Amino acid sequence: MAVKRDRTGPPPLRLQGIERIFGAQARIRALDGVDLEIDPGDYLAITGRSGAGKSTLLNVLGLLEQPTAGRYTVGDTEVRALRARQVDRLRGEIFGLVFQSFHLLDHLSVAQNVEVGLTYAGLRRQEALQRVEAVVEKVGLSHRLRERAATLSGGERQRVAIARTLARSPAILLADEPTGNLDESNAEAVLGLLDDVHAQGVTVIVVTHDEMTAEHAQRRIVVRDGRIERL
Numbered sequence: 001m002a003v004k005r006d007r008t009g010p011p012p013l014r015l016q017g018i019e020r021i022f023g024a025q026a027r028i029r030a031l032d033g034v035d036l037e038i039d040p041g042d043y044l045a046i047t048g049r050s051g052a053g054k055s056t057l058l059n060v061l062g063l064l065e066q067p068t069a070g071r072y073t074v075g076d077t078e079v080r081a082l083r084a085r086q087v088d089r090l091r092g093e094i095f096g097l098v099f100q101s102f103h104l105l106d107h108l109s110v111a112q113n114v115e116v117g118l119t120y121a122g123l124r125r126q127e128a129l130q131r132v133e134a135v136v137e138k139v140g141l142s143h144r145l146r147e148r149a150a151t152l153s154g155g156e157r158q159r160v161a162i163a164r165t166l167a168r169s170p171a172i173l174l175a176d177e178p179t180g181n182l183d184e185s186n187a188e189a190v191l192g193l194l195d196d197v198h199a200q201g202v203t204v205i206v207v208t209h210d211e212m213t214a215e216h217a218q219r220r221i222v223v224r225d226g227r228i229e230r231l
């Protein structure tokens with residue numbers, strides 16, 4: 001069953017002269033002047049060596065980190081002008097985040113883990129449960145719905161994490177090494193899911209070291225020393 005989209009399409013994202021410096025004394029320029037535009041419905045792979053700044057870039061895009069300089073706009077909204085609480089709200093409304101380490105609650109069932117993502121979505125319980133079942137079916141785990149997350153394999157855990165994110169119908173999906181811990185067949189299943197989500201009009205942005213993962217994207221950028229080396 002398709003995941004219902006109940007909002008207008010994803011907003012364009014625009015980064016101009018973005019810098020992110022870590023540390024007070026030994027200043028690390030994790031991002032050093034990044035200009036990037038991401039159109040609604042794009043499927044972008046962010047690649048580059050370890051330490052290049054890929055995760056920092058994804059975290060800035062997903063409003064998990066604020067740049068130390070530069071301008072970031074989400075649609076018409078300039079992020080710098082927002083208060084922290086407004087940033088949190090915008091993140092929750094627009095972005096879905098998937099990480100390499102799955103952050104599941106092991107003692108809860110698959111269904112409960114997915115439902116956690118819906119707690120803040122303002123849905124009635126019956127609606128929430130229907131949504132949970134639909135997305136768990138979509139990731140191919142209906143048969144494990146009531147089982148504890150602790151009993152799942154790595155590939156299954158990643159699919160639950162994706163289901164949890166999809167349950168909230170994000171307009172933009174950000175994934176940091178979503179296939180990093182997976183064998184080839186599980187990686188293919190996860191990439192198939194990202195392709196499906198993209199086909200429904202969601203913007204997909206994925207950080208990866210993995211060539212197979214990058215090949216699923218329509219567009220690729222290479223980050224090097226905090227800069228975009230190749231568009």
Ligand SMILES: Nc1ncnc2c1ncn2[C@@H]1O[C@H](COP(=O)(O)OP(=O)(O)OP(=O)(O)O)[C@@H](O)[C@H]1O
Pocket residue numbers: 022023028029030048049050051052053054055056057
């Ligand atoms: N919270 C932090 N505090 C200090 N330095 C940080 C922090 N986060 C990242 N860095 C530094 O910023 C640089 C870029 O890190 P980032 O994690 O973005 O790289 P990456 O390309 O995602 O690397 P990897 O592929 O290994 O995950 C690195 O030098 C890293 O050590």
